Amino acid sequence: MLATGMFAKDDEAARVLQELVELRYTAHQLRFAFVVLLDLDAKPTTLYNAFEKHLMKDFFDRGMTPSTAAAELKRCLRLAAAAQDRADALAFLDAPARARSDSEQRAATTTITRHITANASKFVFVHGAAGTGKSTVAQYVHYYTESLGKSCVNVATTGQAALLLPHGATAHSTFKIPLGDEDPLTCNLGLQTAEAARLARASVIQRDEWPGAKRTAWDAVVRYLDTLQKAAPDTYSPKVIVCYGDFRQIPPVLKHASRRDIVAMSVRSSSTWGHFERHRLTTKHRQHADLTYARWIETVGNGTAVAKHSVDGTPGYLELHLCPTILEPREAIDFCFPHPNDANACAKSKILAVTNDTVDAFNDMVLDILAHTYRRDEYHRFSADCIEIDRDDQFIEPHVTPEFLNVQTENGVPPHRIRLIVGALYEIMMNFSSQDRLMNHTQVDLVAVHDNRVDVETLDGRRFPLPRICFRWSLAKGATTIVRRQFPLRPAYASTLNGAQGSTLARCVIDLRRSPFTHGHLYAALSRASIKNALLDTAAAPSSAPVQGQRKPASLYTIAVNVEMIDIPGKKNAGSRVTFADGASLKATQPANRHGLSTLSARAMERWLCKTNASLMPPTAAANPTQGRNWTRVAAAYGQSDAAATKACNYIGQITEHVLTNAFLAADMTVPATPNQTAWSAQAKVLSNRVSLTRTGTKHTSEPYTITELLNVAITIAPNVPAKVHDALKTWASQHGSVVAFTQPVTPSASSSSTPQASVGFAPSKKPATKHPATKTIAKTKAAVRRRPSCK
Numbered sequence: 202m203l204a205t206g207m208f209a210k211d212d213e214a215a216r217v218l219q220e221l222v223e224l225r226y227t228a229h230q231l232r233f234a235f236v237v238l239l240d241l242d243a244k245p246t247t248l249y250n251a252f253e254k255h256l257m258k259d260f261f262d263r264g265m266t267p268s269t270a271a272a273e274l275k276r277c278l279r280l281a282a283a284a285q286d287r288a289d290a291l292a293f294l295d296a297p298a299r300a301r302s303d304s305e306q307r308a309a310t311t312t313i314t315r316h317i318t319a320n321a322s323k324f325v326f327v328h329g330a331a332g333t334g335k336s337t338v339a340q341y342v343h344y345y346t347e348s349l350g351k352s353c354v355n356v357a358t359t360g361q362a363a364l365l366l367p368h369g370a371t372a373h374s375t376f377k378i379p380l381g382d383e384d385p386l387t388c389n390l391g392l393q394t395a396e397a398a399r400l401a402r403a404s405v406i407q408r409d410e411w412p413g414a415k416r417t418a419w420d421a422v423v424r425y426l427d428t429l430q431k432a433a434p435d436t437y438s439p440k441v442i443v444c445y446g447d448f449r450q451i452p453p454v455l456k457h458a459s460r461r462d463i464v465a466m467s468v469r470s471s472s473t474w475g476h477f478e479r480h481r482l483t484t485k486h487r488q489h490a491d492l493t494y495a496r497w498i499e500t501v502g503n504g505t506a507v508a509k510h511s512v513d514g515t516p517g518y519l520e521l522h523l524c525p526t527i528l529e530p531r532e533a534i535d536f537c538f539p540h541p542n543d544a545n546a547c548a549k550s551k552i553l554a555v556t557n558d559t560v561d562a563f564n565d566m567v568l569d570i571l572a573h574t575y576r577r578d579e580y581h582r583f584s585a586d587c588i589e590i591d592r593d594d595q596f597i598e599p600h601v602t603p604e605f606l607n608v609q610t611e612n613g614v615p616p617h618r619i620r621l622i623v624g625a626l627y628e629i630m631m632n633f634s635s636q637d638r639l640m641n642h643t644q645v646d647l648v649a650v651h652d653n654r655v656d657v658e659t660l661d662g663r664r665f666p667l668p669r670i671c672f673r674w675s676l677a678k679g680a681t682t683i684v685r686r687q688f689p690l691r692p693a694y695a696s697t698l699n700g701a702q703g704s705t706l707a708r709c710v711i712d713l714r715r716s717p718f719t720h721g722h723l724y725a726a727l728s729r730a731s732i733k734n735a736l737l738d739t740a741a742a743p744s745s746a747p748v749q750g751q752r753k754p755a756s757l758y759t760i761a762v763n764v765e766m767i768d769i770p771g772k773k774n775a776g777s778r779v780t781f782a783d784g785a786s787l788k789a790t791q792p793a794n795r796h797g798l799s800t801l802s803a804r805a806m807e808r809w810l811c812k813t814n815a816s817l818m819p820p821t822a823a824a825n826p827t828q829g830r831n832w833t834r835v836a837a838a839y840g841q842s843d844a845a846a847t848k849a850c851n852y853i854g855q856i857t858e859h860v861l862t863n864a865f866l867a868a869d870m871t872v873p874a875t876p877n878q879t880a881w882s883a884q885a886k887v888l889s890n891r892v893s894l895t896r897t898g899t900k901h902t903s904e905p906y907t908i909t910e911l912l913n914v915a916i917t918i919a920p921n922v923p924a925k926v927h928d929a930l931k932t933w934a935s936q937h938g939s940v941v942a943f944t945q946p947v948t949p950s951a952s953s954s955s956t957p958q959a960s961v962g963f964a965p966s967k968k969p970a971t972k973h974p975a976t977k978t979i980a981k982t983k984a985a986v987r988r989r990p991s992c993k
């Protein structure tokens with residue numbers, strides 16, 4: 202008997218299909234085999250083109266035209282792929298068709314493919330607003346290149362963006378680019394490695410989300426390819442390097458950097474920038490069903506949607522009039538994840554927040570729902586943390602104890618204690634294999650938890666065991682390396698605004714209780730949804746409860762506008778009007794000064810302030826500007842003639858008064874009827890120092906006050922509030938994730954007092970204390986505040 206050895210052959214799939222054709226297998230059987238064989242073939246487009254007519258033979262027999270037969274073939278292949286649970290295997294069918302249906306995409310792909318066929322060395326940059334189909338063009342170019350038998354390497358700046366490309370990986374992992382801000386950087390990928398050989402052979406290198414890359418990292422790649430060409434001139438193929446991206450989205454992330462530093466670190470500052478051939482895409486594919494929304498988010502991206510910008514030009518205020526607003530985090534979860542126990546459905550939506558703390562809070566809330574409402578099995582796993590010791594004589598700081606290590610956290614590193622809930626949706630935190638699509642940010646369903654491993658299933662049904670992995674990082678440059686061994690998983694229900702870049706979401710909530718860092722940050726988040734109805738924001742509206750038939754005012758948000766790069770319109774002349782989403786139209790009373798502040802009425806400023814402190818703002822305040830009159834007097838007492846100072850003191854006063862009022866209510870104490878004017882006035886200097894307003898008006902700061910600052914102002918002004926009030930303030934501070942520096946500790950005598958005293962900033966009530974006018978609404982707010990989970 203003769204044993205036949207089977208060797209892997211490049212054209213094995215084609216040979217099998219050819220054999221089946223010769224043996225007269227039916228077209229239906231060929232279609233089934235084609236989907237199975239896609240696993241063996243790295244060039245699905247070539248295979249498809251070679252056997253297309255056999256795969257649709259029965260359709261022709263039924264008298265279909267070529268175009269109907271082609272459409273029917275794709276439908277049948279999709280059905281076959283779905284039946285085999287391999288819907289992703291047919292991605293190559295969609296991308297080419299889509300990318301060729303749009304004239305701008307077609308123009309870009311035609312130029313790129315011409316360069317590829319001509320074996321040219323070129324730099325091409327395909328740019329356009331979010332959702333204009335850049336990644337789709339990249340997919341097309343990939344399949345086209347492979348169909349020619351050439352190879353294409355796809356990399357992206359973030360793992361999330363890499364997942365959208367066939368065999369995509371991050372640029373850092375492909376080229377072994379070191380993390381760090383050194384200039385220049387050098388890729389650590391050896392020239393003799395298999396990866397280097399793959400790069401040398403590649404005819405196309407594609408880089409998605411390129412504007413988010415640091416110039417130093419990009420230059421390192423270009424230098425590396427140069428060195429590779431010199432080292433292996435025979436195997437090195439001429440390359441078409443195609444970069445994709447949108448400079449309106451998130452720029453390179455640099456710690457403690459000025460705008461100038463960021464511009465210097467942008468790939469635009471690279472010496473290669475001038476060599477790029479550019480193609481612009483303008484058709485909004487993601488938001489094609491809602492073009493009003495598409496146009497509006499474009500104005501956000503361009504910086505022209507800013508209704509007003511404040512003094513110093515830094516923060517601007519944007520009316521998100523197209524986005525419905527919700528008040529409670531729980532509503533965000535109900536909106537995004539109506540079926541939290543269905544991981545596949547949850548994967549299409551996301552809650553986006555500005556900071557990791559808020560992301561963790563949302564993720565925890567969903568896990569709570571799964572554990573308590575759906576009774577899913579819950580496990581807690583703790584990491585093994587240690588420090589890496591390079592040398593025997595290395596000095597170890599005495600405070601570096603296991604307890605110290607356990608509380609350390611770092612972006613991209615799982616926490617010491619991880620909550621594992623079977624059936625919940627998680628994201629992988631490590632690049633395992635780009636072939637298996639098991640990379641950083643890949644969403645998986647947690648199937649089982651064992652002592653030393655967890656089993657996860659990708660959304661297309663592939664199951665993998667994951668052991669604990671070592672994560673390494675240093676607390677500071679040159680400091681000891683911490684090693685944490687933990688399961689590389691994090692819940693995937695919420696992510697930061699950066700983390701969502703590149704994705705298309707069915708439903709999305711943007712938590713704007715904290716302002717995004719830049720307008721690009723907000724733009725990247727807003728452009729994830731295809732229609733405005735899929736998008737909610739979680740900042741509370743500053744108005745009272747909506748009156749029947751009256752439109753609820755949209756909330757206002759700050760965005761930090763990059764004044765160096767964007768021309769901000771919006772300086773109003775005297776007499777011109779600023780219109781708010783709820784129809785309120787405010788007349789500018791003076792010509793705009795260079796800060797823009799003097800153009801606004803006090804009411805407009807109140808509205809501005811509401812956006813950050815909506816939950817603390819008395820809902821009636823916006824409708825009742827006189828409520829802050831005491832504070833106007835305080836400003837006058839201090840001698841502030843500057844209108845801006847008066848207004849600033851006015852609205853800060855309202856907030857402070859409200860904070861204290863709430864504090865009294867929360868402490869179940871009677872709210873004093875009238876604050877002691879003398880006591881307030883005595884503290885006006887402190888207040889005015891805080892707001893940094895000067896008589897000459899040369900230096901203005903009207904940064905919106907954070908809740909922490911407002912609480913601090915409240916405490917500074919009324920230093921000896923009773924202990925219960927003080928505690929209520931503290932509780933709020935912690936509920937808002939704020940750390941309040943209690944500059945004035947409560948005096949023991951005040952602590953024991955249960956009623957406000959004159960010496961503590963409130964006059965003793967001569968007549969029985971009346972209820973504060975805002976009591977009812979405040980009580981509601983109080984209840985809401987109690988319900989709100991901590992965002993720590």
Ligand SMILES: Nc1ncnc2c1ncn2[C@@H]1O[C@H](COP(=O)(O)OP(=O)(O)OP(=O)(O)O)[C@@H](O)[C@H]1O
Pocket residue numbers: 299300301302303306329330331332333334335336337338447486487702703704705728
């Ligand atoms: N020609 C087209 N016809 C129909 N849909 C398209 C077309 N091109 C892209 N799309 C769809 O539009 C959506 C956005 O496409 P894609 O992710 O390629 O855009 P992008 O420009 O890369 O977005 P971003 O900048 O946000 O990463 C996707 O759902 C994609 O399938």
